Structures are given as C-alpha cells and as structure tokens.
Amino acid sequence: MLALSRYNIISRFETGKGSSYFLVNPLSGHADILNEEEHQKLLNGNFPDQQLLLEKGYLVEPAQEQARFREAYLRFTEDRDKDELQIFFVPTYACNFGCTYCYQSEYQPEPGWPTREKIDAFFSYLDRELAGKKKYVTLFGGEPLLPSKSAEAGVEYFVEEAAKRGLELAVVTNGFYLKERLGLLMKAKIREIQVTLDGPAEIHDRRRALKGGGPTFDRIVEGVDAALELGVPINLRVVVDRENLPHLHRLADIAIARGWTRSAKFKTQIGRNYELYTCQQAPGKLQTRLELYQELYQEILKHPQIMEFHRPAFHVAKFLFDHQELPGPVFDSCPGCKTEWAFDYSGKIYPCTAMVGKQGEDVGTYYPKVELKNDAISSWQDRDVLSISACKSCPVALICGGGCAAIAKSKQGTIGSPDCRPVRELLEIGMSLYFPEGTPETETEKTNDDTRNQCC
Amino acid sequence: MKSLTKKKSSKPVEKKITKISDKLGKGLVQTERKPTEAQCCAKTSATAVGCHD
Numbered sequence: 001m002l003a004l005s006r007y008n009i010i011s012r013f014e015t016g017k018g019s020s021y022f023l024v025n026p027l028s029g030h031a032d033i034l035n036e037e038e039h040q041k042l043l044n045g046n047f048p049d050q051q052l053l054l055e056k057g058y059l060v061e062p063a064q065e066q067a068r069f070r071e072a073y074l075r076f077t078e079d080r081d082k083d084e085l086q087i088f089f090v091p092t093y094a095c096n097f098g099c100t101y102c103y104q105s106e107y108q109p110e111p112g113w114p115t116r117e118k119i120d121a122f123f124s125y126l127d128r129e130l131a132g133k134k135k136y137v138t139l140f141g142g143e144p145l146l147p148s149k150s151a152e153a154g155v156e157y158f159v160e161e162a163a164k165r166g167l168e169l170a171v172v173t174n175g176f177y178l179k180e181r182l183g184l185l186m187k188a189k190i191r192e193i194q195v196t197l198d199g200p201a202e203i204h205d206r207r208r209a210l211k212g213g214g215p216t217f218d219r220i221v222e223g224v225d226a227a228l229e230l231g232v233p234i235n236l237r238v239v240v241d242r243e244n245l246p247h248l249h250r251l252a253d254i255a256i257a258r259g260w261t262r263s264a265k266f267k268t269q270i271g272r273n274y275e276l277y278t279c280q281q282a283p284g285k286l287q288t289r290l291e292l293y294q295e296l297y298q299e300i301l302k303h304p305q306i307m308e309f310h311r312p313a314f315h316v317a318k319f320l321f322d323h324q325e326l327p328g329p330v331f332d333s334c335p336g337c338k339t340e341w342a343f344d345y346s347g348k349i350y351p352c353t354a355m356v357g358k359q360g361e362d363v364g365t366y367y368p369k370v371e372l373k374n375d376a377i378s379s380w381q382d383r384d385v386l387s388i389s390a391c392k393s394c395p396v397a398l399i400c401g402g403g404c405a406a407i408a409k410s411k412q413g414t415i416g417s418p419d420c421r422p423v424r425e426l427l428e429i430g431m432s433l434y435f436p437e438g439t440p441e442t443e444t445e446k447t448n449d450d451t452r453n454q455c456c
Numbered sequence: 457m458k459s460l461t462k463k464k465s466s467k468p469v470e471k472k473i474t475k476i477s478d479k480l481g482k483g484l485v486q487t488e489r490k491p492t493e494a495q496c497c498a499k500t501s502a503t504a505v506g507c508h509d
Contacts, residue, residue, distance in 0.1 A: 029461065033458040324461055324462045
C-alpha cells in the first residue's frame with residue numbers, strides 16, 4: 001500500500017510574494033517547491049500526478065523505502081571508511097589570548113612544546129595504525145604558534161615530519177603570530193589555516209584580547225593578508241552571539257575592502273558561541289542555533305554584502321541552490337573516532353576537538369605506549385541515527401545526522417543521546433534566502449492576476 | 457510543483473556494496489548498488505569545531 005515517505009520534510013516558507021511550501025526528501029534526493037493547492041492535495045492524498053510523486057520518492061511503498069534506506073546506509077558507511085581522516089595534534093593548551101568564551105579556560109596547561117620523542121611517537125602511530133588511510137594533520141591548541149624557542153623548534157620539527165610523509169598540514173591558530181610563522185609552516189603543503197576574527201577591531205578586541213589585555217585584531221589581519229598574498233588558504237572563523245552578530249556586516253566590509261573575498265583561497269565559517277563545559281560570564285548574549293540563524297537572516301536582508309563574505313548553509317538549502325541536488329543522506333554527523341582523532345601532548349588520544357584534553361574522555365594513548373580503549377572507541381564508532389533511539393522515528397534524522405556526540409554527552413550524559421538540530425526551521429529560513437521566488441502561482445491566483453492585469 | 461533537483465540518472469547497476477551492518481538485520485550480505493546521484497560530502501569545510509558549532 002502506498003504512503004507518503006516518512007522522510008518527507010514539508011514546511012511553509014516565506015517568499016517575495018507571500019509563501020510557498022518546500023518538500024525535501026533526503027533519502028530519495030529530491031526537493032520541490034509547492035504552491036498552496038499542491039500542498040493541500042499532497043496532504044489530502046489527492047495529488048493529481050501520483051506517478052510523479054512515486055518517481056521522486058515522496059510517495060512510496062514502505063517496504064521498498066526500507067530497502068532504499070538500507071542501501072543508502074550501507075553506501076554511507078562504506079564511503080566513510082574511505083574518507084580522509086583529520087588528525088589533530090595539540091602541542092599545548094597554553095594560549096596568549098583570554099577570549100571571553102574559551103571552552104578550555106579551566107584547562108591547566110603545561111608550558112613548552114612536547115619533546116621530539118613524543119612527536120615521533122605521534123607520527124609513528126600514524127605510520128603504523130593508520131597506514132594506507134588518506135589523512136592530513138592539523139595543529140591545534142591552545143595556541144600552537146606561541147613565540148618561545150621551544151615552540152618554534154617544535155613547530156619546525158612537526159612540519160618537517162609531516163612534509164617528510166607527504167601529509168598536508170592545517171593549523172588552527174588565533175593568528176597573532178601567523179605572519180612570523182608562515183615561512184616555517186610553508187615547508188609542508190598547507191591545507192588551510194584557520195584564524196578567528198569576531199568583528200571589526202573594537203568588537204573583536206573586546207572578545208579576543210591578549211591575556212592581561214591588549215588588542216589583537218590588527219596583527220591577525222596582517223597575518224591573513226600575508227597568507228593570502230602567498231597563496232596560503234585561509235579559513236576565517238567568526239564566533240558569533242548577540243553581542244557581535246549585529247556587527248558582522250562591518251567585518252564583511254573589511255574583508256571585501258581588503259580583497260579577501262575575491263581570493264579563491266579565502267573561505268569563512270560562522271561558529272555559534274555556546275556553553276560546552278564551563279559557564280560563561282554573560283550567558284544572556286548566547287543564542288540557540290535557531291535564534292542565531294534567524295538573526296543572521298535578518299542581518300543579511302539589511303546588509304546583503306554579508307553574502308559576499310559568508311553564505312550560510314541552512315542545512316541543505318545552500319547546497320541545493322548551488323548544485324541543484326541534495327547531498328546524500330547523513331546517517332551520522334559526528335566524525336569522532338571515525339574520520340577525526342585528536343592527540344595531545346600528554347600522550348593521550350581523544351575522539352575529537354571538543355573532547356580533547358577533557359579529563360576522562362580519552363580513548364587511549366600513543367605515548368609512552370600505544371593502548372586503546374576499544375570499548376570506548378566502539379561506542380563512538382557505533383553512534384549514528386540507527387543506534388540513537390530518538391533518531392529512529394525522527395523525520396529530519398537524515399539531514400541532522402544525530403548532531404554532535406560531545407554536546408549530547410555534555411547535555412544528556414551519554415553520547416548515545418541526540419544533539420537535535422532545528423532542521424525544519426533552518427530550512428524554512430534557508431529556502432526563503434536561496435529561493436525567494438517561491439513557486440508558480442496556483443490556478444486561482446493566476447486567474448485573479450490575469451483579471452487584474454486585464455483591468456489595468 | 458517546481459523541481460529544485462536535477463533529473464536523476466537511471467544507469468544500470470555499477471557496483472556491489474560489500475559491507476555488512478548488523479544494525480540492518482540479516483539478509484544484507486551483499487546489496488546491489490544502484491548508480492545514483494553524486495554522493496556529496498555533507499561535511500563542513502571547517503578544520504576545527506565545525507561539526508559541533
């Protein structure tokens with residue numbers, strides 16, 4: 001017996017001329033815009049072209065859809081096994097910045113860089129345990145580019161070891177010493193360098209000042225300029241909340257004026273400020289994911305240049321606009337212990353950057369000897385929308401993918417719980433942004449319009 | 457109804473999936489893989505905390 005697909009996501013969204021409805025099915029890979037009449041007919045079961053609905057997987061034979069689901073799941077897991085791994089290395093949790101929202105602020109960092117022996121142990125682990133896997137390494141922190149002699153020597157040795165193996169290098173840095181370190185980093189092939197700017201100078205410097213005070217904006221900008229001039233890819237992150245989102249357009253103006261947005265080597269990401277492990281001093285400025293993107297949308301309407309700086313994904317909406325297709329169904333959005341691992345200077349291995357350095361969250365050691373907590377690793381590797389019971393009946397699970405395991409554990413005590421994303425609501429905003437023309441008018445509207453036109 | 461997705465190809469079967477998942481129950485030792493739309497990576501391009509915000 002035919003039924004509407006359980007993976008249909010249907011909702012209304014605002015368009016330039018009123019409203020329309022989107023119908024998205026991440027399992028079948030189809031997306032359409034419906035007018036009011038079509039929407040009603042779809043829900044009432046009297047849609048005129050049933051064959052079309054069948055072809056697009058909106059109307060299904062449930063047993064066939066279950067088979068399609070299984071096939072897609074197998075393909076997803078098989079493809080992920082071949083995915084490139086991102087391996088983080090944290091040489092220190094020390095940092096010269098005192099960001100107002102740092103999630104590592106309560107970590108107790110040890111000074112200096114790890115010994116060569118530890119760096120050797122890290123690379124030996126990659127050579128031995130991850131042989132044959134596509135991978136790249138990312139220096140993370142703390143701040144990996146601090147100016148001490150031991151840090152400089154450590155970075156140099158790390159870069160050489162990566163280059164020796166042909167591994168691409170990414171760096172996540174606050175950017176304060178980026179300009180000085182570029183020459184050294186470029187001894188390896190740089191995948192990208194991530195730096196963070198939280199707005200124009202006065203806003204950024206209030207949020208991301210040096211420890212003990214002092215501005216950082218100008219030096220970071222110099223670093224970005226220098227990197228782009230040398231052809232080094234920059235991934236600019238902006239951590240936003242109520243305080244700085246209204247100033248995002250001014251940061252966009254700066255990036256446009258400096259020519260960053262014209263560079264193919266420049267990309268951006270928006271990060272939401274939220275409490276992960278520690279409470280922040282001004283929780284009133286924090287936003288839910290939905291609040292953030294609702295406000296961002298309003299900012300874009302007021303300041304369209306933001307889109308030149310950053311085009312938000314709104315889940316699959318941007319992808320759909322750019323590619324006229326949907327990405328494959330996401331059975332799991334957490335890369336921890338699958339395509340992401342994080343190693344720190346203490347010799348421990350963690351599932352991801354959100355967990356790295358957090359006491360009790362390690363899944364093994366690479367130094368002084370290799371020891372893996374296989375049960376813990378398995379629980380991370382098993383986590384997906386099939387193993388999280390709340391995801392099994394969720395209609396948006398194949399776009400959400402169960403969310404972040406670290407947040408799930410932080411909020412609910414177990415990685416086996418979901419970190420739900422407001423998929424439908426974000427799609428509503430994203431469709432308004434990327435498809436503002438909506439859908440052709442209904443027959444009734446068309447008749448009314450025709451009548452009006454004749455009158456005029 | 458306005459389609460936002462390109463017409464899907466319906467080429468013949470190209471490849472077999474060999475992975476077995478116990479989460480899917482029995483009888484799935486090998487599944488014929490239908491050729492499909494390009495599998496697009498849904499990951500963000502973030503080097504760091506992109507997956508959790």
